[in-house]
Amino acid sequence: MNEIICPGCRKAFTIDEAGYADILKQVHDSEFEHALHERIELMETEKKNAVELAETKLAAVLEKDAAVKNAEIERLKEGLKARDIAQQLAVTEAVRALEKERDTLAHDLGATVTEQKVLQERLEEARKEKQGAIELAEATLTNKLQAETAEKAAEIGRLKEELKSRDVAKQLAVKEAVSVLEKQRDDFARDLLAKETEQQLLESTMKDTHALQIKSKDDMIAYYKDLKAKLSTKLVGESLEQHCEIEFNRIRSAGFPMAYFEKDNDARSGSKGDYIFREADESGTEFISVMFEMKNEGDETATKKKNEDFFKELDRDRIEKGCEYAVLVSLLESDSELYNGGIVDVSHRYPKMYVVRPQLFIPIITLLRNAALNSLEYKAELARVREQNVDITNFENALDTFKTGFARNYDLASRKFKEAIDDIDKSIDRLHKVKESLLGSENNLRLANSKAEDLTIKRLTRGNPTMDAKFTEAGGVGVATVEGEDA
Secondary structure (H helix, E strand, O other), X not given: OEEEEOOOOOOEEEEOHHHHHHHHHHHHXXXXXXXXXXXXXXHHHHHHHHHHHHHHHHHHHHHHHHHHHHHHHHHHHHXXXXXXXXXXHHHHHHHHHHHHHHHHHHHHOOOOHHHHHHHHHHHHHHHHHHHHHHHHHHHHHHHHHHHHHHHHHHHHHHHHHHHHHHHHHHHHHHHHHHHHHHHHHHHHHHHHHHHHHHHHXXXXXXXXXXXXXXOOHHHHHHHHHHHHHHHHHHOOOOOHXXXXXXXXXXXXXXXXXXXXXXXXXXXXOOOOOOEEEEEEOOOOOEEEEEEEEEEOOOOOOOOOOXXXXXXXXXXXXXXXXXXXXXXXXXXXXXXXXXXXXXXXXXXXXXXXXXXXXHHHHHHHHHHHHHHHHHHHHHHHHHHHHXXXXXXXXXXXXXXXXXXXXXXXXXXXXXXXXXXXXXXXXXXXXXXXXXXHHHHHHHHHHHHHHHHHHHOOHHHXXXXXXXXXXXXXXXXXXXXXXXXXXXX
């Protein structure tokens, strides 16, 4: 019989085991249903928040990339327009300067028809030479600008296609995130349903066991004494540690083929546990590790110990050996309803620590292992997210590479353009030299003409008696006559 205190009147009354179990089941079902609904609502909220966060982050990244690319495209277009205008201005200015020089030369050299023809021919040759240089420079610049324009147009189209693909990738990522969250929600619901079924089965089993074997307090004491006696009979010649090792090895090949379960023989820190359980996946990544401590005590022991006396040492062993969980397999406190009720979670005292009876040794390993396998899926999902971040990083690196190559090509084009301008300046300098040469020829011709006009017979025959005698014989005219005519 069980004694229950009414919370209203504070009176105590007794109830049989069946009624007590029924009340316990009602309370448990109500609390479990409430907790299940709260967990599902929390999962829905987390899923919604995660989707919104993923969409916000992707939208921000895409908007930033699009803004940068649009600004770069506009800057390139403005640069191309400015270069076209500068090219046209430079060609126009060069032609205007040549025509001005031609007109100046034609005006200055308007002396004689022959001289004008010579100068015109030279000017024509210079003009053709300069025009050829200008046309060559224009053709070179035009070809380069057309090639660069085509290249920029192709790059702009590629960037637009890449932005479209990023939009599609964003939608796919959101769908994938939603599907992953929905799968997690379904897995949690399935796990909760399985735990509920398992709990109901365990309650039913315990209820039947209590109904058949426990009828009073004396019967309960006798039951546990009989249980210990049976365990002692079963463990004749072996300790509780050996019993657990045999139970594990019995199902190792079927349930834990990749697991490690051996005694802890490392006592360098001054303390050691009994057994260490570790398991890793196919890639060698460890996903679960448990430190086990086994404690057994007979009825004839003079000083009774409690389970909590070993918690601190077990937690220290777990930390020193790098294990995630700690489990105390104990036969101590055999009359305790807390430890006899199943798996006891004492993580409020020490993190990730549990106390079980020997019959729950294999179930506790199975439960912890299944929970760790679920976390392994989350780790794999995290790795996929990191790979996506690597893809984004590769895209940014490719964009930086494009910017670097474009800047290099722009620098080469600028240098070629400057070289063409320098060639035009050199042609102008050569024309200036031709102009100076022509001006020098004109001066020499003027001096020669002046000397020709100043030439007379008197000057040619002055002081020359032979020429004077010849003139006298030929015409009877002397030098004086000639001089008179000159006068």
